[in-house]
Each structure stands twice: as structure tokens, then as C-alpha cells.
Amino acid sequence: EVQLVESGGGLVQPGGSLRLSCAASGFTFSNCAMTWVRQAPGKGLEWVSSIGTGVTNIYYTDSVKGRFTISRDNSKNTLSLQMNNLRADDTAIYYCTKGDSNYWYDYWGQGTLVTVSS
Amino acid sequence: EIVLTQSPATLSLSPGERATLSCRASQSVSSFLAWYQQQPGQAPRLLIYGASNRATGIPARFSGSGSGTDFTLTISSLEPEDFAVYYCQQRSNWPRTFGQGTKLEIK
Numbered sequence: 001e002v003q004l005v006e007s008g009g010g011l012v013q014p015g016g017s018l019r020l021s022c023a024a025s026g027f028t029f030s031n032c033a034m035t036w037v038r039q040a041p042g043k044g045l046e047w048v049s050s051i052g053t054g055v056t057n058i059y060y061t062d063s064v065k066g067r068f069t070i071s072r073d074n075s076k077n078t079l080s081l082q083m084n085n086l087r088a089d090d091t092a093i094y095y096c097t098k099g100d101s102n103y104w105y106d107y108w109g110q111g112t113l114v115t116v117s118s
Numbered sequence: 119e120i121v122l123t124q125s126p127a128t129l130s131l132s133p134g135e136r137a138t139l140s141c142r143a144s145q146s147v148s149s150f151l152a153w154y155q156q157q158p159g160q161a162p163r164l165l166i167y168g169a170s171n172r173a174t175g176i177p178a179r180f181s182g183s184g185s186g187t188d189f190t191l192t193i194s195s196l197e198p199e200d201f202a203v204y205y206c207q208q209r210s211n212w213p214r215t216f217g218q219g220t221k222l223e224i225k
Contacts, residue, residue, distance in 0.1 A: 035214075037162075044205065044216060044217070044218045044219045045154070045156075045162065045205050045207070045216040045219075046216065047207075047213055047214040047215065047216065050214070059212050059213070060213075061213050062213070095161055095162075100167075102167065102168065103209055104152050104164060104167040104168075104173075104209070105152070105154075105162075105164060105207075106164050106167075106173060106174075108161035108162055108163070109161065110160075110161055111161060
């Protein structure tokens, strides 16, 4: 059974940092592209960042470039998102998603809530 | 950036009725379009990928069609569990983008 379990969310002040993690199991993690998608309270879905199977293929939405860093540890089946210089508009539930062989998001974690507020 | 526009924003129907949801792209995405369903308080679930392919375990009452810029998600006969929010998403270009969602509510 595929499982994606996010952790690391919480309340942080503007300008602060958080590191999100996603523990993956039930599939060959190293063979799958992975993605973070977020959802602000009461709003729609927003793609944040993706990482391919090889760490050279990394993409970010413009609003997080230079502030967020996606990474993966294939030895630990873990996806991470380092978030620095957080802003109020980064407040959202952050979902970890798995890409299938055609890069569609076929499995999603339950999400972790990040709240940026003073 | 490719903008996906979904319509209507809200669709009010009764169980047993047919639902037709639309997604229009600001430029061609070929068939690189997916549909997701999100129930309240839950993570999204992949329904349709490649514009017309049902994901694993998705009932046959869900179907997708279209290519280029105009796409449709059809639910042939609504079940109570189908009332949710639906999003389209393209993977033709970076950045990946989602539509703003269509809320399917019980009339």
C-alpha cells in the first residue's frame, strides 16, 4: 500500500523557516518524481515544486524561488521541502504527491499545515 | 504560465443527474490534462489523466474528454459521494497549474 506521510508543519513567524518532510512507503521511491502542492485555507490547489528521479530535474513556482528548496533522500525514502523567509501568503496545507510513470499525481499524503503569522 | 479556467464555479444537481464540468486552457496542453476530486477535509484524488483515462479504482460513471484547450469531465449519474470539488491540472508546461475548481453541490 502506498503511503505518504508529511510532517514538520506548524506556526512560524514571518521571516522564519520550516522544514517539511514526507515519508514514503509502499513503492519504489527512487523511481518516482515527487511534488509538493499547497492549498491556502478555503482556496484552490497550487503547485509548489517538483523533483525528478535524478536531482538535476528540479522546478519551483515563481513565488517560492530563492526561498524554498526541494530535496530527496532515496536511501531513506524521504522527500523534503526547506522553507526559508516565510511569508503570510505561504500559509497553507502542504501536500506531498507521488508521480506515476507519466508524472501524474496518483497518490497524495494527508498534508501538513503551515501557518505563518506573528 | 498556462491558465486553466473551470466552469461553472458551482454546479447544483441532484443524485442521479448528469454532471458536465468544463476546463479551458489559455493555450494548448495537448492531452496533458488531469482531473482531481477533493472531498471536504481530505486530500485530492486523481480521477482522470491524459484527458480521458480513468485512474485506478475510479468508477466508470466518470469520463473525461477533450484535447488542446477544451476539456470536459462528465459524471453520468451522480452518486451522493460525488458531491465535492473538482480541479483540472495541466502538465504540458512548467509551471504546472491547476484550475480554480468547480464545486459540485447537492440541489
